[in-house]
Amino acid sequence: MTSARPALLPGLLCLLVLLPTVAPAQAPRPRARASDLGISFGGAPGALNAITDVKGVEVGHTTLHSGGDAPGAPKVRTGVTAVLPRGRDAVAQPVFAATYALNGSGEMTGTHWVKESGLLSGPVMISNTHAVGAVHEGVIAWAQKRNLTWELGLPVVAETWDGLLNDIGGFHVRPTHAMQAIDAARPGPVAEGSVGGGTGMVCHGFKGGIGTSSRRLPAEQGGYTLGVLVQCNYGSRRLLSVAGVPVGEEIPDLRSCYTGAQPPKGPFFLQMKPCSTPGVIKPTHPEGMGSIIVVVATDAPLLPHQLDRVARRVPLAIAKMGGLGEDFSGDIFLAFSTQPTEAVNGAPSAQVAMLENVRLNPLFEATVQATQEAILNAMLVSDTMTGNQDARVYGLPHDRLVKALRKAGRLPPVSKPKPVK
Incomplete structure (x- = not known):
């Protein structure tokens, strides 16, 4: 018995090292957003410039970040993000919704029922590719504890692949992490960057992750709010464009690399x-691999077929940023409206509203604007990360981005101080 203890100790220590650390749901933003740098994609952002500007929407994260210090030791860089269209208090009340895929090399469960019924009940969950099953199970377990099994029986769970930085094959996301993300959901400011499902993601060759933005329409266009949240993990560096400026060409270095002794x-x-x-400037893996999940929320009274039209405008924003919907990319989008959908006082029919189709154009424009800004925020707020197998992905350098935009006249030049007479 005593002779076996020394052999067990290293394994026990390794297990303790790999136990993920759950970070706070809403951590302070460590880096500036696009608006902080004066970068605009048009339109008027909401008060928070986040998807939670749409009344009732709540967002929560569970972030898993751990790993040994030894070179080559497995490292956990992953998590779960939850978007609740009506918040936890009304999570089972359905919203009108629609989905659209630019390229389908990815997964978003529950979409068949969304398309069939035009309704979404429960949260929209986002995690990594290997965690879909665990998150799916977690949502159902969370619903069972609240007697919501039928309403939330077909969870919507989306994914993008984080195997460059995360020990994705270790299956570190468990059902309890999905439950924690739902319980952490709150209105107000949304943590971005390397948090939740976006913890280990890479976007256009830079560190990616979660990003969000919103637009508020003027009163003459209805005064509606539209918000976007993305999990950004797609795109090639050479095609990255910001406000029409070929930023990827301006910053061809800072490629993914490894810090250990072995590749x-x-x-x-x-x-x-x-x-x-x-001078590492060559891509470290085939360009175009990866995915992007986009959730669009609005308080405008839209029916499912109109939300389908909104979701179909998301690819316009991705194209403006340099995405092509490449063969091995999972670009999947979901749009929902928070207008009431249920009958009142047991009435046999629900009274719902529908915005005239001719009034949809401002919402289309807001979708394109907010999606671009959310993608850029995902990169701007994320910092350089070293992850599994000592792989390192650099954060988008703010100073070089600003310099490239100024060079192209997209930002005002730095004003020089007037000489003292």
Whole structure:
């Protein structure tokens, strides 16, 4: 018995090292957003410039960040994000909804019923590719505890692949993490960047993750609010464009690399170079791999077929940023309206409203504007991260982005102080 204890100790220590640390649901933003840098995509943002500007919408994150310090030790860089259209107090009350896929190399469960019924009940969950089953189970378990099994029996769970930075094959996301993300959901400011499902994501060759933005229409256009939340994990560096400026061409270096003595193993790491190698400018994996999940919320009175039209405008924003909907990219979007959908006082029919189709154009424009800004925010707020197999992905450098935009006349030049006479 005593002779076996030393052999068990290393394994026990390794297990303790790999236990994920659950970070706070709403952490302070460590880096500036697009609006902080003076970058505008048009339109008027809401008070928070977030999806939670749409009344009733709540967002929560569970962030898993852990791993050993030893070179090559598995590292956990993942999590779960929950978007609740009507908040936790009314989570089972359905909203009108629609989904659309630009390219389907990805997963969003529950979409068949959304398309069939035009309704969405429960939260929209986002995590990593290997965590879909665990998150799905977690939503059902959360609903069972509240006797909501039927209403939330077909959870909507979306994913993007975080295997470059996260030990994705370790299946670290468990059903309890999904439950924690739902319980953490709150109105107000939304944590962005390397949080929740976006913790280990890469976007246009820079550190990506969760981003959000909103637009408020003027009173003459209805005064409606539209908000967007993205999990950004798509796109090539060379095509990255911000406000029409080819930023990817202006910042061709700062490519993914590895900090350890040995290169990472796996087909996606074949071209990765040591971080100590100067001038690393070649892609470290086939460009166009990855995905983006986009959730669009609005308080405008839209029916499912109109929300389908809104969701179909999301690809316009992705294209403006340099995305192509490449063959191996999962670009899947969901749009919902928070207008009431249920009959009142047992009435046999519900009274719902529908915005005239000719009045949809401002919402289309708001969708394109807010989606672009949410994508950029996902990169701007994310900082450089070193993850599994010592792979490192750099954050988008704010100073070089601003310099590129100024060079193209998209930002005003730095004013020089007037000489003292």
